[in-house]
Amino acid sequence: MMPRATTGVCASLFGAFPFDVPASPDSDRPSPRFACSVFLFPGMNRAASSLPEGPAMDSPSVLDTYRFSTLAAPPAERFDAWAATSGSWSFIAPDDRSVPFDCQFDATRIGPFTMGRRTWLNPDRTIAYGMTRTARQVRADGLDHYYLLLHLGGSITWQFGTRTVDTRPGGLYLIDTAHAFDCIVKTGDTVIVTLPRDLFHPDTAKLHGCAMAPAMGGILTDYLLAFHGNLAGLSAAQVPYLTQATTNLLHACVQPCPDTLMQAGTEIDAALRERARSYIEQHLTDPGLCPDAICKAIGVSRPKLYRLFQPDGGVMKLVQRTRLVRIRNMLADPTRPRTRIADLAWRYGFASDKHFSRSFKAEFGHSPRETIEQSPRRSDEASLAPVAAAPRRELADPTFSEWIVKGNRRAA
Known part of the structure; x- marks a missing residue:
């Protein structure tokens, strides 16, 4: 069960800070400095054909983009292919292996962060699978980011030691990859923005597992969804301006200090x-x-x-x-x-x-x-x-x- 949320911790630590902090015996434990990513889970599952496409997304010289689809693998091997492309998590097989793991993912580098989307291509058949991230993986993989997760469909139940966090539709949550975890994922679409830790105040790490308050979360959600929906039309000349605007908005929404709203402007x-x-x-x-x-x-x-x-x-x-x-x-x-x-x-x-x-x-x-x-x-x-049977990927x-x-x- 998720501990009762309280806004009092945020108010006392950071003044008018836009996060709700779950009460937890681990909430005051300091975190090592590792990483930030932003996960957005749009509520309506959409087919791959609805994703924005165009020359700007396909040209590495304009925007550096990573793409992967499980559809290239045989149906029985698609979950293993998905696990193999991650690199920073271990996976536990879905509860229903009869459902093909039809999923695709794209991420585009925008300045210091990345904007991505995971699309579940079986919207009528939702399944659950497990992920784990060990302390050894935390030390070894070189990620230095947070995840800011927004679910509009699907969900994840996280286990951080003795602390349980349910990230559900309608909530925006901060997850620190400096922590080991176990989680259960219920499939759905996900938009992901990955943010380096050094863009944020060091105290941001204290918000691990916290939910953003609705007002600021709603503003950030609308902005990021619009941003992702228009990635295909971006030119290289526009990226620096959008990078600065996005960084300022994220600071205003995430920074744990009362003067952030002024600094963002x-x-x-x-x-x-x-x-x-x-x-x-x-x-x-x-x-x-x-x-x-x-x-x-x-x-x-x-x-x-x-x-x-x-x-x-x-x-x-x-x-x-x-x-x-x-x-x-x-x-x-x-x-x-x-x-x-x-x-x-x-x-x-x-x-x-x-x-x-x-x-x-x-x-x-x-x-x-x-x-x-x-x-x-x-x-x-x-x-x-x-998932030892997962196909090996080439170095390229x-x-x-x-x-x-x-x-x-x-x-x-």
Whole structure:
């Protein structure tokens, strides 16, 4: 049974914050910094032919899009094919294997996030299946996102340790992929927006499993559905403007601090933050990367820079976190030549191996050595144990998780 929801926790922690927080013994437990994705479950199941199509969606040079359909597999093997394309979860077979698992999925990269849709192609025959995400998969797969789930059809019952969360039609919920879980999925359509954790205030992790209040949730739902419905017509020149507008709206709806609504409308500050982040990303190995250098590059004073990145714990905290994420992605990438951990730590500005290892473990919950030992490829193979008969995918045909992580590395 889902614990009774209360708005009091949100009010006391964050002021007028648009989430309802379920009462739970685990609700105050801090979360390691991993990931954000937005799941929207449209209520009317629609056939694949109703999805927007067009040149913009089909051209990788315009918008980078991931697509997968189980219809290419024989009916008896379609669930296994679906499990094989995930990469970050283990699957438990549906309760009714006589129903073909006819499903397709597409996701398009829009700036720092992705907009996707899962379409269940058997709307007259709903089935349930299980998914699990282990602590080992959390450590190994490189995802650094949340999931914001909106169900208008279908549902998921989540088990986070001793805590149960039912995400049902009409609710918008935040799920943190830093947590292991077990869940039961009842099939339905899903629209998914994947958001990197570093776009949000660190306290956002406290909202794991919480429901967004109806007013803000309704605004965000309408916007995201309209956005997805018009993806096919977007040009590359329009993407930066839509990225900024979408990021601002998501901040207004999700950020756990009372000044977020004001910040969402401050385009200048948002642009300055983006310029500073871009400069930081481009100079991670520069030993001279410091507040003065960043101020000079983006044309602001030190007090202004500190105010811009106060929600991140300070600009140098962001620099360290960004360096750690870059190193983690390099260590977890099985296609890269192996480099000594000490050499990477020195290259990215850490004073000593001990300082680097301590900072790395504090950020990700495991050591750099564990990241190497549990590369995404090995983790993906292990995750398919419950459906061992699933067909193997070629290296040129990545899982969805690999596609997400690859995009993050490319951006880095």
